[in-house]
Amino acid sequence: MNALNLLFQFADNFAFVVLAAVGLAVIFGMMGVINLGHGEFIMIGAYGTTLSANAGAPLPVAMAIGVLVTAVMGLILERTIIHRLYDRLFDSMVATWALGLILTQGMRILFGNSIPQVSTPLGNIAYGEFSYSTYRVLLLPVALLVLGGLYVLFTRTEFGIRARATIQDPDTARALGVDTDRMYTATFVIGSALAGLTGALYAPTLTVVPGMGSSFLVEAFVAVVVGGPSVLLGTTLSGGLLGTIDAVFTNLFGTFYGQIAMLLTAIVVIRVLSDGLTGLVETVRNRVEGE
Amino acid sequence: MSGKRSGLSRRSFLATGGAIGGAALAGCLTGGGSGEETVKLGIIEDRSGNFALNGTPKYNASMLAIEELNEEGGILGNEIETFAPDPQSDNQRYQQLTRQAINEENVDALWAGYSSATRETIRPIIDQNEQLYFYTTQYEGGVCDSYTFCMGATARQQLGSVLPYMVENFGTDIYTIAADYNFGQLSADWVRVLADENDANVIGEEFIPLSVTDFGSTINNIQDADPDFVMALLVGANHTSFWNQRTSAGLDVPMGTSTVMAQGYQHKRLDPPAMANVYGGFNYMEEIPTDRNQEFVSRYYEKFPDAAYINEEAVNNYFSIKMYARAAEAVGSTNQADIIEELEKGMDVSAPEGDISLQGPVHHMTHNMRVFRCDEDHTITVEDEQQISEQFLSETVGCNLRENEETTQYVPADYYEEADATQE
């Protein structure tokens, strides 16, 4: 086993788990809504990026467009549908599942079974007989940046304080003058934008087709379960844990064992640390925030 | 017309008794529509879901063949009707629709399904109802079934055209990456058999779950093994991500394939040079430069101006519908048993890929196999061309459907030591 290989594969897997999960985790952790259309939100981000790039936009601009499109879609869906379902969390799952169905088939009707794909930029890092895609490795710092940004947003800004107050006790927050409706809307839009960002980032390196969203779902849900209700630390920790396990097992035994090991880890973590990890994460976060 | 051997299965007849059976029979007859005046073909191909990319061209080409036949007066002077639902890439839906096609729509012949999984899901229903069925995807091979005609090239035909070419041009060390399911496993077995026949070695083998989109470790493993060429038997949208990733990682070892480009037209969808130096063994790609093919291609795009590509399977649907029509004309009815008997005599077929022939006793085609090369700009060139017949069933197994009724799928591991992975 080559150490650099393992390192790059870990970077790759960590970024994938974190980016797949982060949009879902924000919406779930902050609002308790399970967005079963999460994969399709990612797909919309990827379509927005790829179509803009095909129309001539430079890749970074195209990615920004992809994020924007998904965020706007999230805003519209929140105002028209999701906000009616906040006190009916399980119904919101059915509704988002239906939305996913409509989005997938809608994109197929609009743009066909496939669109011309963008190629991966930035070349590769070569070392000895091996090489690794630079772009894929760079997704690790991007994922960390996203997490860092969210941390600042939710703990260091007025908005974040209001948002967390809304989550912890909506009635009191409302009594103190927080517009909780707007907080929910904003959180959903942020979650959508993050899903869009994931789609944008993976558009040049995955296959952009209407059904692509499903390839993120397993990692996203597993990471959210393992991470627990504490969105940021939870996602980071589960990204680290699952990314490591996936990289090691894949390297040693092959891709299938990587996947299975990751899923089994999730089950074990939930059972052994169900309260423990949640509690642990909460304590750690409180301590970090308390400083 | 009600040309089936029996409208309902014997088993259900026994189980439910005469009265119910009678009712079912009545249902069958009334369900058939206008009686003697029509020929009805069932075309069950995915136009949504995971396999829509492959299924849509199959549907299109079927409609083109039927339209052309109808312009020439249909079959036996009757206009051809179709039953063409969308199974949405869902195998359970396939089961329901296949039953509906047979029992309610009384189709005279059926074209259905892209993946092997789909074929194996519906084949019991086909056999139970003794329904004439055409399966047109290039596939792992070995299906010896009295009611099923496999129109696609088998793995032995596809790999048998490209693998010897690769060995001759690049060397003898082969690394196989294959989709981790029945088709991929059997195809990898065939790579081993063919490697042995061509004095080459498989130095590494990796099976990749269909859900995998990240190929970082696979690419490292290939670099580690340092083969002369890779046989990439990847399947589905997730695996298409491999090509961008290997290009981005700078993995430039030549690659042979029997699965990509001709089915999922990756060379049209991906940005060059993702598919550079990929060599495929196929019976068809729309780039075949012959006049006959180019005429066919322009007819297709005239009818479907927005279509994306004509894949291997689509052309197999096209020529097999025409072949069916000729068989029906020859026997003078749409009686399925008679048509099967007629087809089992063998038939020469003029297909877009060239002149090919049906091997009657095994229900497979002798195909005009070509080695296609994709270059840096994603231009396709033909490097090699030869007729390759179905050999596994006809020569190795000794399947003869003219003499024996069978519904078996044979696998190479039972006949070749090299193919039996458990021996190592």
Added chain:
Amino acid sequence: MGLADALDRLRRPFEGPNTLGNGRAFWVGFLVVLVGLVGYPIGFGSYAASSAALYLLYAILALSLTVIWGYTGILSFGQVAFFGVAGYSFALLSMNLESALTTMLALPVAVGIAALAALVLGYFMFYGEVRDVYVTILTLVVALVLNTFMAQTAGSEWTVGSVALGGFNGIPAIPSLTFGVGETAITLDGAAFYWFTLAALVASYLGLRALVNGRFGYAMVATREDEDRTEMLGYDVRRVKLLVFVLGGALAGLSGVLYATWGNYISPSVFGITFASIPVVWVAVGGRRSLLGAVVATVVIEWFRQQLSATGSQYALIVVGVVLLASILFVPEGVVPRLDAAIRGARDRFGASNDAPEGTPE
């Protein structure tokens, strides 16, 4: 007088505040519909019956979720896991020990395995203090693990006895259910399978009605409404949840065995996210606190999806999505409870008196 009294006595165990459709009128209607369903294969033939049997066996899966989710408040996203485990178990058992007797025995054994799987998972969750929405995600993850695992069992090393697991392709040629031995054996096929499935569905439905209207049913509803208070009243909430979960697993397993024999086929797609979501959709649309709602919604939705697919229209899936969205947004309590309320409203307006205490499903 005597007959009416006898009927009233007969229906009493199945009635109570936890179900819709109490009173004589409902049971008369129930019998009429039942007679119609029994007669369906005679009128429409064995093909129509075998198509309909699929919807009926799905309805059992829907019932399994209703009792867990609607009555006990635990949303299991993994009912398909037990459905699939039982289907695979049945396939492996019946194909390894192929004789009429074992095919018959494989049914209860496979259902037992599903119940056991539910017991293990349920114990793991409820005694491990996994709660609320985490149960939902965990059950979904379990289904996805099974999906990933089964999808890669294509290699020749993955055989159980003489049967290959088949990976993504699944296991074809699973035998149909057979009752009896040797010459007298009856293979359940076509109409006979339909009747068997209908009987299983009716038995499940009536059994659950009796259950939820009995003592245990009140404990279930109390658990759903307030776990802590229920605990204080002396109920072991974890045990209630576990028992319901096992019952749900067994019912899902029964449905799964019927599914495997219906198409003589099972594949890992039964564990996939699409199929996992469908029972939630049926139950949510039908009215999750209504057993009847789950059955009706399942049959109607599946019939509707099949009809749309047969049209070959590319808008089929869009229509399905829009209809689901609309029903969630505009009929939040579920279609069947809404209909029930409408009928009762109409009856009240015409002054008809109710002859039994009416249920309050909410």
